[in-house]
Amino acid sequence: MHKLPDTLLYQLHQAMGLNPASINAQALRNAVDQRMQRLRLHDVAAYVRQLRQDEEELQLLIEAVVVPETSFFRHPAAFMALRRVIAETTGRRFWRVLCLPCSTGEEPYSVAMCLLQAGLKPDQFSVDAIDISREALARARQGLYPEYSFRSEMAHQYMHFFRKTDQGYQLSTEVRQCVRFHHGNILNQQELLKFGQYPVIFCRNLLIYLHAEARKKAATNISRLLEADGILFAGNAENTQVWQGMFRSRRIPLAFALCHPARQKDTQTMSARQIRQQMAQQQPQQQPGKQQEQADAPVVRATDAVTSSSALDQIRLAADQGQLDRVHQLCQQRMRSFPRCAKSYFYEALAYEAEQQRSAAIRSFRQAIYLQPDYTEALQHLALLLDAEGQLQAAKRVRQRLQRLKDEQHAS
Numbered sequence: 001m002h003k004l005p006d007t008l009l010y011q012l013h014q015a016m017g018l019n020p021a022s023i024n025a026q027a028l029r030n031a032v033d034q035r036m037q038r039l040r041l042h043d044v045a046a047y048v049r050q051l052r053q054d055e056e057e058l059q060l061l062i063e064a065v066v067v068p069e070t071s072f073f074r075h076p077a078a079f080m081a082l083r084r085v086i087a088e089t090t091g092r093r094f095w096r097v098l099c100l101p102c103s104t105g106e107e108p109y110s111v112a113m114c115l116l117q118a119g120l121k122p123d124q125f126s127v128d129a130i131d132i133s134r135e136a137l138a139r140a141r142q143g144l145y146p147e148y149s150f151r152s153e154m155a156h157q158y159m160h161f162f163r164k165t166d167q168g169y170q171l172s173t174e175v176r177q178c179v180r181f182h183h184g185n186i187l188n189q190q191e192l193l194k195f196g197q198y199p200v201i202f203c204r205n206l207l208i209y210l211h212a213e214a215r216k217k218a219a220t221n222i223s224r225l226l227e228a229d230g231i232l233f234a235g236n237a238e239n240t241q242v243w244q245g246m247f248r249s250r251r252i253p254l255a256f257a258l259c260h261p262a263r264q265k266d267t268q269t270m271s272a273r274q275i276r277q278q279m280a281q282q283q284p285q286q287q288p289g290k291q292q293e294q295a296d297a298p299v300v301r302a303t304d305a306v307t308s309s310s311a312l313d314q315i316r317l318a319a320d321q322g323q324l325d326r327v328h329q330l331c332q333q334r335m336r337s338f339p340r341c342a343k344s345y346f347y348e349a350l351a352y353e354a355e356q357q358r359s360a361a362i363r364s365f366r367q368a369i370y371l372q373p374d375y376t377e378a379l380q381h382l383a384l385l386l387d388a389e390g391q392l393q394a395a396k397r398v399r400q401r402l403q404r405l406k407d408e409q410h411a412s
């Protein structure tokens, strides 16, 4: 089969908001082929008819199409920022956190471990975790994970919550009991509003797969679910434009934290010394032999000289703290000393992005990509910014390049 009929794509578009251009076309065709083979159907038109009448089959096709990619403590800066928000907030006795989508559970369980490690008791918070995939939810409830789920360095600090078994790493009952899993669809407002509002929402790495209208619906639904003063953690490549201008940046660029536009007061900036003290107090048990997560507690030296590899840590810390002027200053210094360092341009671009300076951000992302042609994060950001600027052909070319990189990675 070469081209999928528009009627079939429309069904996925309606049911889950899928933008077919956001995923590998061959993978989508394979998913349909696989379902048709199961049903012993040879005619795609017959399959489309079946999909219309049979909700169960539609769910099975969704299962075959979703991208469940996730891991423990993915994009760790968000968890660092969460710990800071909890530490800085006085007067809240109970924290409700929503993870939508939650995939196979690594993200909501990371939130639970992070809050326990921050000193909260299990009766001081709850985590609701929602996903459209029933298969992913079933795996999440088991709490049994392969080595691959721990690919973020930060995850290695939380191994004491797991027990190694022959089948994989089993998460402790204490953590599992903090998370409740629910089947749900981000596009279904009625269903979602039953959950009430949350001071903290993680909605990461879903909007990039949705078409424009579905993104708008999803952003509206998340906006209703977020308390007036709440914080939303978006995906790594999902800036305020992806969120349809409904949120504004909390100016913690690496955590991709957003809030309602009306919110006046940003998180108080802590000094580097305060952060180090807080980290030392909250230092989780370390797995023997595992290296300390460097990004977690970078050391800021008194000097302004940006000459060594710790310079990138300093830039990252300034970005985490929302000190955007400092990010620019440090990036400029580093560019003078290391003009071929793609990361300096990347961080500079993130700062421009957080300041809504889109043209400047585009220039810096382009420079980062010029220096490091396989810089996928920079390519993802660039594609979204070009969309936002209405440069759709250019955005398409960047996406094609990303797809080629992904295909090459899969092939190797």
Ligand SMILES: C[S@@+](CC[C@H](N)C(=O)[O-])C[C@H]1O[C@@H](n2cnc3c(N)ncnc32)[C@H](O)[C@@H]1O
Residues within 6 Å of the ligand: 015, 016, 017, 066, 067, 068, 069, 070, 071, 074, 100, 101, 102, 103, 104, 107, 130, 131, 132, 133, 136, 184, 185, 186, 187, 203, 204, 205, 206, 235
């Ligand atoms: C790439 S994973 C992201 C998981 C996690 N948030 C993270 O960033 O690691 C995307 C997830 O979105 C789910 N999903 C796709 N469409 C959805 C929808 N309309 N409503 C809810 N979940 C959806 C998929 O089942 C998949 O588990």
